Structures are given as structure tokens and as C-alpha cells.
Amino acid sequence: MMDGTRPHSPERIARELDWNLLRTFVVLAESRSVTHAAQELRLKQPSVSAALRKLEDRIGRKLIDRSPGRYALTDAGRLLYREAVEINGSVLRLSTLMREITDEVQGHVKIAVASHVVCPLFDEAIAGFHAQNPAASLSIGVLSSADAIAEVVAKRASLAVCLVRSHSPRLEYRRLYREYFGLFCGPPHPLFGRSDLTRGDLAGHKSVSFDTDRLHDVLKPVTLMRAQAELGEKITGSSSHLEEVRRMIVAGMGVGPLPVHVAGRDVADGLLWQVPPYTGLPAIDVHVVWNPAAVKNRAEELFLRALLDAIERTPIEARTYA
Incomplete structure (x- = not known):
């Protein structure tokens, strides 16, 4: 190099890297093929392929494995994507x-x-x-x-x-804030309206819950509460949205967890019924x-x-x- 820098030195990358190449790469990384990325960018496929080759030349690493039947980010591609997404967010905010x-x-x-x-x-x-x-x-x-x-x-x-x-x-x-989760059932459920329930009455009943209701995830305390209630192991309905978990509980698909303060109005309106346990509820x-x-x-x-x-x-x- 005339200026004494290495072909893929940080100085050269910082000086020569075109933001448009990074923007194109973000779309490529989030697409299932170059053709799909070209459609998203409203460009011709050869132009997108050329941009990828140019970026790989600037970086000095292969970024996407495009072998027959395969389209996946390489280790270098995953690293660049992580950084490019942040750069993209910063650029979009400038105007x-x-x-x-x-x-x-x-x-x-x-x-x-x-x-x-x-x-x-x-x-x-x-x-x-x-x-x-x-x-x-x-x-x-x-x-x-x-x-x-x-x-x-x-x-x-x-x-x-x-x-x-x-x-x-x-x-x-x-x-x-902190909220406490309890277990609830809906009007069609056989436990609905019963005030004499014990934890043992829940054993074997079907349950619905959140996608994150797993021992290794954020709702682990709720998972343990369901396990202690001996509800059936199979979850018959799940969602990442509270409103949809509530919908399935109200429909009678099973017993499910909800924040007690959120469910309060539905309990008062006769749409939900709280079941054991009533104390020692998990805090989230x-x-x-x-x-x-x-x-x-x-x-x-x-x-x-x-x-x-x-x-x-x-x-x-x-x-x-x-």
C-alpha cells in the first residue's frame, strides 16, 4: 500500500468503508437469499452481489456462506451484523x-x-x-x-x-415495579367458582402459559408454581402476549398464570377465577x-x-x- 497501511488494517477499513455497503449487508443478513435482499432493497440481484463482494474485500473476510443449498452468516458475518445494526440505528437518528x-x-x-x-x-x-x-x-x-x-x-x-x-x-x-403472579381459570373450567379448592385439586388439569414460562427463562418462578400445583406437564396453549394467555384462560383451555393486579378486574367481572396457591405467590x-x-x-x-x-x-x- 502506498500509505504503508496493511490491506485490511483498521485504518484502511475506517477510511474506505462505505456506509451503503453496511446498510446493504444488514438487509442481506436479515434475508434468506441474495434475491430476497435485492427485493427488499429494490435493487437488481447483481448489484447486491457486487456490494457483498466489495464489502468482503474491504473487511478481508468472507461474511456469508453461499455454498449450494446454504445461505448463512459466517462468524465474521455475525460479528459485523451485530455492529452494523447499531451503526444503522445511529445513522437513522441523525436527521x-x-x-x-x-x-x-x-x-x-x-x-x-x-x-x-x-x-x-x-x-x-x-x-x-x-x-x-x-x-x-x-x-x-x-x-x-x-x-x-x-x-x-x-x-x-x-x-x-x-x-x-x-x-x-x-x-x-x-x-x-414488582408484580405477583397467581393461577386463574375461566368460566368453562370445572374449577371455576369453587371457593373450597386446595392445591391438590389442580393436579392433572391442563394449563396455558407464556412462551417464557420455562425453568431456564425469565418466568422461572411461575414455572415452579405451576409444577408445585402438579398441573399437567403439557401446556395446551401459549403466547408471548398477556392478552392472548388471558383469552385462552377465559376460553377454558386450562389453568394459567397472570399478574394478580392485572387479573383483578376480570375476577370482579366474573371472567376469571383465582385458584390455589393464594399465598407465597412468585414475584416478577x-x-x-x-x-x-x-x-x-x-x-x-x-x-x-x-x-x-x-x-x-x-x-x-x-x-x-x-
Whole structure:
């Protein structure tokens, strides 16, 4: 090389790497073939293939294994994809940040939440933020907890409100509230309406639950509660969304877990009936999760700060819903 750098040195990559190549690679990595990626990008297949070859030349590594009958990221491809997704999130935010340099807060806050988050403190934070910043906008997308966290990692969401299985050193976490899970059945179920139930009465009955209701996952305490109730091992219905788990319980598909404070109204309306155990219920924490590496617009900064301040001011006892 004329400048003395190695062919694939960090200096050369930083100087010569084209952002459009990275953007194309993100789509390739999320596609099932080059043809599919070309359709997503609205480009011709040869152009996409050429972009991949050029990127592999710049990086000095093969990124996608395209042998006959196979289309998969290599180890280098997986590593590059992880970084490129974050870069993509940062680039997409630039134009938004530039537009928001005004005296009035006009930014957008995108929140990813787990299904059916019921927390008065969270609701009050939204209400207060809107009252103080009426020109700012806010959107809430409902996802599984794992997908909500993935959106924060990729910088596509301002923050997440969800369950947390394990903590990543790349993210920040703050407990928003604690909820307790009980077991419930619906009107068609033979245990519905019975006030004389013991835990033994549940033995062998069918159950419905969440996709994360497994011993190695975030709802492990709920899994143990179901096991202690000796419910049938086979789960006849499952979902990552609380509303759909509730739907299956109400329909009589089986006994299932729900947060007690969320199910309270349905119990009062005669749509759900709580069954044993009634004490020693498993506690599950719901967290606020954000990415400190993401460059936040003013609206995002203000909303996150207001929510964290509200958490700090409110004792955990007042954020525990039984």
C-alpha cells in the first residue's frame, strides 16, 4: 500500500468503508437469499452481489456462506451484523436529531413494552411528559420482552419496559415495579367458582402459559408454581402476549398464570377465577431498559429522566402490585 497501511488494517477499513455497503449487508443478513435482499432493497440481484463482494474485500473476510443449498452468516458475518445494526440505528437518528434543534421540544419517543404493562407510575410519567412537552410525540410498540430489549440494543427504540432474564453490560436497567403472579381459570373450567379448592385439586388439569414460562427463562418462578400445583406437564396453549394467555384462560383451555393486579378486574367481572396457591405467590420485576450508547433526542432525554426521577422518588413498596 502506498500509505504503508496493511490491506485490511483498521485504518484502511475506517477510511474506505462505505456506509451503503453496511446498510446493504444488514438487509442481506436479515434475508434468506441474495434475491430476497435485492427485493427488499429494490435493487437488481447483481448489484447486491457486487456490494457483498466489495464489502468482503474491504473487511478481508468472507461474511456469508453461499455454498449450494446454504445461505448463512459466517462468524465474521455475525460479528459485523451485530455492529452494523447499531451503526444503522445511529445513522437513522441523525436527521431526526438535526430537525429538533429548536427551543420547543419536538422529538419523538419510541417505547417498546412487554404485553400489558399495568403501572400507574408509568402512566403518570407519560401524562406529565405530554403536559410539559405538547409538541413532542410518543409511540408504544407491544413486543415480547426479548424483542423489546433487542430494539433497544439496535437503537430502534428509545427505551423498553419489560421483563429481564439477564443483564447486558451494554445496557442500563432500573426496576420499575414488582408484580405477583397467581393461577386463574375461566368460566368453562370445572374449577371455576369453587371457593373450597386446595392445591391438590389442580393436579392433572391442563394449563396455558407464556412462551417464557420455562425453568431456564425469565418466568422461572411461575414455572415452579405451576409444577408445585402438579398441573399437567403439557401446556395446551401459549403466547408471548398477556392478552392472548388471558383469552385462552377465559376460553377454558386450562389453568394459567397472570399478574394478580392485572387479573383483578376480570375476577370482579366474573371472567376469571383465582385458584390455589393464594399465598407465597412468585414475584416478577418489570424493568426500564435503555441503551447509554444511543444518542438521544431532547424528548427522549426528558422522558427517560422524568421516569427515572419518578422511580427514585417512589419507594418500591408503592411500586409493588399485589
